[in-house]
Amino acid sequence: MKHVKTLVPATLKRSAQNGGCGECQTSCQSACKTSCTVANQKCENTRIRKQPSENQQFSIGN
Amino acid sequence: MIHTFSGLGGHFVLDAESGAVHQLDELGLALLTRVGPEGPMTDVCPPAILAALSRVWPPEEIAEGWDELRQLRDRGELFTPAEAYRAPEAGRLKALCLHVAHDCDLRCGYCFAGTGHYGGARGLMPFETARAAIDLLAARSGGRRNLEVDFFGGEPLLALDTVKQTVAYARAHETEWGKRFRFTLTTNGLALDADNIAWLDAEMDNLVLSLDGRPNVNDAVRKTPTGAGSYEKILPGLLAAARAREASGKDYYVRGTFTARNPDFVDDLLHLAELGFRHLSMEPVVLPEGHPLALREEHVPTVLAAYDRLLAIMRERGDFSFFHFNIDLDGGPCVYKRLRGCGAGFEYAAVSPEGEVYPCHQFVGKAGFRLGDVWGGSWDDALSGRFAALTVETKPDCAVCWAKYFCSGGCAAAAVNLNGRMDKPYGLGCALQRKRLECALVLKLRD
Numbered sequence: 001m002k003h004v005k006t007l008v009p010a011t012l013k014r015s016a017q018n019g020g021c022g023e024c025q026t027s028c029q030s031a032c033k034t035s036c037t038v039a040n041q042k043c044e045n046t047r048i049r050k051q052p053s054e055n056q057q058f059s060i061g062n
Numbered sequence: 063m064i065h066t067f068s069g070l071g072g073h074f075v076l077d078a079e080s081g082a083v084h085q086l087d088e089l090g091l092a093l094l095t096r097v098g099p100e101g102p103m104t105d106v107c108p109p110a111i112l113a114a115l116s117r118v119w120p121p122e123e124i125a126e127g128w129d130e131l132r133q134l135r136d137r138g139e140l141f142t143p144a145e146a147y148r149a150p151e152a153g154r155l156k157a158l159c160l161h162v163a164h165d166c167d168l169r170c171g172y173c174f175a176g177t178g179h180y181g182g183a184r185g186l187m188p189f190e191t192a193r194a195a196i197d198l199l200a201a202r203s204g205g206r207r208n209l210e211v212d213f214f215g216g217e218p219l220l221a222l223d224t225v226k227q228t229v230a231y232a233r234a235h236e237t238e239w240g241k242r243f244r245f246t247l248t249t250n251g252l253a254l255d256a257d258n259i260a261w262l263d264a265e266m267d268n269l270v271l272s273l274d275g276r277p278n279v280n281d282a283v284r285k286t287p288t289g290a291g292s293y294e295k296i297l298p299g300l301l302a303a304a305r306a307r308e309a310s311g312k313d314y315y316v317r318g319t320f321t322a323r324n325p326d327f328v329d330d331l332l333h334l335a336e337l338g339f340r341h342l343s344m345e346p347v348v349l350p351e352g353h354p355l356a357l358r359e360e361h362v363p364t365v366l367a368a369y370d371r372l373l374a375i376m377r378e379r380g381d382f383s384f385f386h387f388n389i390d391l392d393g394g395p396c397v398y399k400r401l402r403g404c405g406a407g408f409e410y411a412a413v414s415p416e417g418e419v420y421p422c423h424q425f426v427g428k429a430g431f432r433l434g435d436v437w438g439g440s441w442d443d444a445l446s447g448r449f450a451a452l453t454v455e456t457k458p459d460c461a462v463c464w465a466k467y468f469c470s471g472g473c474a475a476a477a478v479n480l481n482g483r484m485d486k487p488y489g490l491g492c493a494l495q496r497k498r499l500e501c502a503l504v505l506k507l508r509d
């Protein structure tokens with residue numbers, strides 16, 4: 001493509017398939033305590049998210 | 063919904079619903095600007111847009127650009143329709159903020175703890191209360207394995223004995239309970255010494271150190287009880303603590319607050335970097351309207367310009383990180399986490415020195431927001447449910463905001479304190495949040 005270059009694919013949709021394990025850090029704990037930002041946090045489960053078949057042990061809201 | 067933005071000489075578009083980000087040339091930007099944030103994007107370029115842009119680009123090139131954008135739409139990476147994500151079931155705790163000290167050895171002018179005591183009596187949390195809080199967290203956390211405990215105040219080092227006993231108690235039960243605790247402590251640094259720095263380094267997964275920047279800026283607000291500036295007194299301890307963290311490779315942040323006195327806070331951040339601190343955060347103060355230090359609408363342009371200036375500086379030098387410009391575009395949180403942010407009131411809660419539980423540290427002591435206590439008393443499931451029901455889809459302002467899956471809906475305490483209701487985010491905070499996100503994206507994407 002000449003006019004557009006994709007830098008990040010549709011990651012949110014992908015995360016919807018395998019996410020929701022509830023193990024990631026609560027955001028206000030990190031550094032701010034007043035202005036919450038979630039997007040800079042790590043997924044605790046990235047390795048597993050990238051291999052969906054291993055993710056079955058986690059249930060939504062666990 | 064899409065959002066176009068520019069920075070460091072590049073143009074970008076974020077597709078809010080899918081999370082995709084694309085770089086655009088001038089033509090791509092001009093096309094999307096004319097289509098507008100909500101679309102719709104038709105299969106062929108509408109004659110009006112073609113006519114308007116033909117003054118600058120040949121028609122075949124415009125058609126080519128349009129077709130590339132259409133392909134992104136067809137791939138689900140542009141103008142993706144909103145999806146009704148179902149928020150996971152809530153009700154299991156994950157993190158507690160223990161207010162081990164409602165007392166402080168400083169008297170800072172903007173402290174939401176009301177100079178350390180949260181409007182109530184000054185007091186320290188006895189270990190028995192902290193132990194009951196750990197028991198409560200373990201019991202109410204269900205199958206969650208990673209639990210977080212934050213020692214906060216006031217000044218938590220005033221209750222270091224309680225902190226130490228609490229850590230030992232939790233660690234001693236990790237295996238039995240099948241849990242892993244992560245500890246954080248936030249300190250003003252006044253009581254730091256070689257012994258407690260070593261202990262904190264061994265036991266705290268993260269250490270948050272408070273310092274506002276240049277000596278005159280810090281000392282105008284962060285004062286000792288006699289009214290003297292704190293900078294000279296706290297700096298040696300903060301430096302020693304940060305050096306210890308650097309050496310052990312453990313997380314820390316030096317966290318400043320900017321106010322109406324320094325809305326152009328970049329020089330303060332740079333001062334922290336010159337001192338050798340590497341992980342920095344600078345937070346906009348949140349205070350009621352009318353407070354002399356409160357940020358007002360008139361400060362917003364200055365603050366936005368400060369974020370731009372910081373972005374340009376950070377592009378050139380890589381010797382420090384800024385908390386709000388860190389963004390993980392690949393391994394970041396899943397969309398379920400992004401629906402409702404910090405988890406206050408249903409997975410995150412704060413405990414007063416007396417053992418009363420509130421939705422977060424900023425709600426402690428606030429009438430109408432008591433969740434329960436650590437002694438097994440009744441639990442306000444309805445209040446907890448009200449917090450859990452707040453998602454970026456249920457808050458009208460957030461539902462139509464491009465930043466929703468990065469911001470996750472803002473701070474409920476700020477919404478209540480400034481707008482009087484939980485479902486209406488604090489607008490000034492939103493303006494700053496959106497700017498920080500643009501900067502974070504640009505910094506990441508121009509790497």
Ligand code: SF4
Pocket residue numbers: 454459460461463464465466467469470471472473487488491492493495496
């Ligand atoms: S809190 Fe403000 S910035 Fe965040 S998603 Fe809601 S409207 Fe957007």
